Amino acid sequence: MEQYTVEQVAGLLGLHVKTVRKYVRDGRLPAVRIGKQYRIAKADLAAFTGLPAAAPARPRHAEVSSIVQVDGIARADLDRVSTMVTGSLAGRPHGLSVQFVYDEEREHLKIIVLGGLEESAQVLRIIDALVRD
Incomplete structure (x- = not known):
């Protein structure tokens, strides 16, 4: 849970520190x-200002795009590679x-891989x- 000090809240709202302390004491x-210090929760500050609290951060997600180029591969080897790769995903x-x-x-193969x-x-x-075999 994110919390702010009185000084941080004063800076965010453009108020004097004493004004924020008075709001807390009242x-x-x-x-x-x-x-000896006050801590103000982000949600409480959002409720106080009437602004919606920021939505929780989405977890990071990364994807990759790869192109594998294999030269000098016969049709029979292509069939074996494609069958094995497709089977591993099934x-x-x-x-x-x-x-x-x-x-x-x-005798040129390109394999395009998109995903996590x-x-x-x-x-x-x-x-x-x-392809090393």
């Missing part, structure tokens, strides 16, 4: 006394998108193991 602004929620683009004339960091890293490790 009971108009709820506060907790810790030692049956569990993962939030990943994996696409395969193959140019048969040049850890899930993408797992797919990239699987791809690495399969």
